Amino acid sequence: MKTTTFSKTRIVSLAVLAVIFVALALLPTITEGYWLTRISDYMRYAILAVAWVIFSGPTGYMSLATAAFYGLGFYIAAIANGPVPFVAVIIIAGIASFVVALGIGALTLRLRGVYFTMFTFAVVLLINNVVLEVERLVTGTRGRFVETETQAVAYYAMFAVAIITLVSAYMIRRSRHGLALQSIGEYEEAAAHSGINVVRTKVIIFATSSVFMAMAGAIIATRRTYIDPGIAFNMTTSFLPVLMAMFGGMGNLFGPVIGAVVFTELGDQLLTKFPDLYMLIFGLVLILAITFMPNGILGLGQQVWRKMRGGRRAPA
């Protein structure tokens, strides 16, 4: 028998989502400063992690190009914000990133996994170098100043992009393309033989996922006054979403969000407590987490849950 659409758990989860939505929407009216920045940070990494999962989750192609698109957003905000309205800047960043990602995808997505990973790893350094060269030869500067936005404006922009990202991720997952992507991840030749245009599907979804990364970058850039290639195209930005998604779990969209919140918080705590040793400790935590939590946060949660329920039900 078909399960009803409005089962009890579904109503509960919808209600929880609605409460979170209202709370986040009203947050700037009740608080400012620290908490807004913090929540907006969670949302930023949630966007990156979810956007990463849109493409890399089902296909298993590990993209390390997140920093490239994110940094592109930074630079577009630095160049255009001010003369161009903020909303338009965010949209332009998305479009520009889509085009760049189409190019990268068309170049590399005919290839198999590890070549793609290496290419995306190096593309971040390439763009970093190209921007440095352009700044040195053409504009004669290093870095740029950014026209800032108020905290509340940046917060609402981030909130809006986060919702768009989640809704898009959900819809792509349920669409024909999502199914096609899933089957590519499982067995690429079989997918091709059953009539899927493998390369086109991969390239389009890869480009779509990059849109949200660039948007997040464009928004966060307006909260800084100055950016340079080293800040915009930082390698760490490419690895964090992978970490967050793998630890949160990629089975559903809550996983990457949870992963993003946990690791953003962890990074924040380490940074304030050990400013000098931050990177060292973060690296150690990363290694330990991978070693001792092979199934990620959800896996750990399930283990605890099973223990708590004890012998009432045999584990699946």
Add this chain to the structure above:
Amino acid sequence: MVVVRDIIITGLLLGGIFALVSVGFSLQYGVGRVLNVSHGEFIMLGSFITFWLLGSANINPLVSMLVSGVFVFAIGWFLYATLFRRLMDTSPSIEAFEGKSMLAAFGLLYVVQNLARIIWGSQTQNVIFLNRTVTAAQIPLNRLVALGVVIVISALFYLFLARTRMGKAIRAAGQDPTTAGLMGVNIHGVLAICFGLGLGMAGVAGSLISTVYAISTSMGLQYTVIAMIVVVLGGLGSVTGAMIGGLVLGVVSQLVTYFQPTMTFIAYYAIFIVLLLVRPKGIMGK
């Protein structure tokens, strides 16, 4: 003509070092399935061991090269035996292992780089060694020595892979680890040695690099990218390919440096892109 000759000669000398860097990287992925994004950090470590031993105990870089090689080999062996082995045991599939091991390597990148920064600081350093030229061709002696070392190590490594029992086990494990395991190869032992050898070569390469170039604790990443490009150039998992790829990239790098030094990295990338388009399997790829 003298310029062309010099570019080719210095390019080949540099290419030898690139080749050594890349053979290790290729071994780690080709056999061990670890895309080691921290490879360059161990090159940096090798450089600083040489720098440190020369400064504190006046030990000749040709000797300290062995120290870095053995020390970094031990680190690699230990890392595989503890960290990567555990990851492999807990991963449901080889794809999952590749993802996790890459993240773990990224964590290592942070750890090694920051430890080195705490110990040696972040300023640029120089190792002064054989800093004179061979008069006839005006070639720096330290580069010639570096190339000589690379040739010796590569030849030994080739013989090791081709002629010894362990080499055979490594090749078998590279082709099909499960079957190799069934045939009585101690698969985890072999992979640990592979990973150690790969890193050990990075350590030796680092020592050689320190005799030729200025070094700093943040130099690792650039060598990791060079290793990746060379490996794509030569074909993933092919040792001969990595050698040829390294030499080609060395010459190209010198050529670009002659005209516009700041464009070197962009030129590497141009080669990378063209190669992926024209021959994604690399020069020696199957």
